[in-house]
Amino acid sequence: MRDEPLPDSQLxxxxxxxxxxxxxVRKHGRRIRLAxxxxxxxxxxxxxxxxxxxRKELQARLWPADTFVDFEHGVNTAVQTLRxxxxxxxKRPRFIETLPRRxxxxxxxxxxxxxRGATMPVSPIPHDRQGDAAPRPxxxxxxxxxxxxxxxxxxxxxxxxxVHDEVCGxxxxxxxLGISLLVAAEKLLLVDCxxxxxxLDATNPALGCKVRILGGQFxxxxxxxPRAYLAGLS
Amino acid sequence: MDLQISLRKSGNVxxxxxxxxxxxxxxxxAFSAELRRLAESTPGDVLINLAEVTQMDSSGIxxxxxxxxxxxxxxxxxxxFNPAGKVLEVLEVTRVNTALATYADEVSALAxxxxxx
Numbered sequence: 001m002r003d004e005p006l007p008d009s010q011l012x013x014x015x016x017x018x019x020x021x022x023x024x025v026r027k028h029g030r031r032i033r034l035a036x037x038x039x040x041x042x043x044x045x046x047x048x049x050x051x052x053x054x055r056k057e058l059q060a061r062l063w064p065a066d067t068f069v070d071f072e073h074g075v076n077t078a079v080q081t082l083r084x085x086x087x088x089x090x091k092r093p094r095f096i097e098t099l100p101r102r103x104x105x106x107x108x109x110x111x112x113x114x115x116r117g118a119t120m121p122v123s124p125i126p127h128d129r130q131g132d133a134a135p136r137p138x139x140x141x142x143x144x145x146x147x148x149x150x151x152x153x154x155x156x157x158x159x160x161x162x163v164h165d166e167v168c169g170x171x172x173x174x175x176x177l178g179i180s181l182l183v184a185a186e187k188l189l190l191v192d193c194x195x196x197x198x199x200l201d202a203t204n205p206a207l208g209c210k211v212r213i214l215g216g217q218f219x220x221x222x223x224x225x226p227r228a229y230l231a232g233l234s
Numbered sequence: 235m236d237l238q239i240s241l242r243k244s245g246n247v248x249x250x251x252x253x254x255x256x257x258x259x260x261x262x263x264a265f266s267a268e269l270r271r272l273a274e275s276t277p278g279d280v281l282i283n284l285a286e287v288t289q290m291d292s293s294g295i296x297x298x299x300x301x302x303x304x305x306x307x308x309x310x311x312x313x314x315f316n317p318a319g320k321v322l323e324v325l326e327v328t329r330v331n332t333a334l335a336t337y338a339d340e341v342s343a344l345a346x347x348x349x350x351x
Binding site: 152155156176180184185186217 | 257258291292293295298299300303320323324327329330332
């Protein structure tokens with residue numbers, strides 16, 4: 001049986017800030033529309049990140065026992081709405097993973113925001129981020145190497161925050177042509193792992209670090225690199 | 235190795251055999267120019283054989299995607315077959331292998347134009 005929601009009602013994951021008490025969700029500080037069952041499902045998932053939330057639990061907690069509805073359709077629609085709001089993808093989930101026929105699991109690292117403004121992790125840090133501290137301002141000026149923990153030889157780096165958001169929208173809509181067009185237009189840079197970059201700014205954990213590319217096809221360009229793509233920083 | 239491009243026909247489909255690397259600079263420019271010429275002069279169905287492409291960067295991706303858009307707008311199409319190794323990885327990372335129909339071999343690629351796969 002899952003525990004009751006955490007008493008502290010404010011949580012953060014990636015660029016999102018969730019207030020469980022007021023039902024507000026913000027991305028980069030801007031409020032996004034999410035209410036009703038999609039929000040309730042998010043709240044349930046955030047109670048115990050990394051653990052399975054079964055479809056049966058969802059039914060029991062969100063639909064009263066005497067409700068006569070197409071529960072399967074209801075939960076699918078609500079999860080779809082939630083994913084869209086979070087720019088998440090069913091095929092390549094960053095936040096909500098589907099366990100076929102069983103339920104859902106929240107897979108991103110979640111932090112509880114304490115009253116004094118500090119944060120503490122409430123979920124196990126994903127394997128691919130273990131050992132990665134959040135970006136720190138004192139990294140500015142340091143040189144790091146691009147890496148990919150999944151073992152690929154290339155990563156894609158957006159050149160602006162707007163491109164980052166556009167990629168997010170493409171991911172959520174499974175718009176692969178959109179991603180390809182951004183690469184073709186060199187707004188989303190295809191960078192070889194091992195390429196050296198200099199940290200220009202490290203104040204936005206959601207976007208990662210702003211970097212200057214020091215080698216390869218895009219030498220001299222600026223882009224944003226998530227913390228997980230930067231090796232050699234501690 | 236420099237870039238070598240040769241064209242052949244199979245029915246109404248133009249097959250472009252490419253050999254070498256398609257990277258920023260002369261090879262990327264040559265590939266891009268050839269695809270643009272093809273899209274402008276004989277818009278139709280085009281199939282690109284990537285079996286002997288050893289390296290590709292975003293200039294190659296740009297040429298493929300722009301040609302795909304041009305050909306599709308003029309009623310044609312552009313498909314790929316036989317990417318391997320790092321070229322396949324580049325196509326996967328940039329999602330080109332799903333945005334543009336990509337096949338493992340020439341037979342299945344040609345069959346797709348006939349609507350049999």
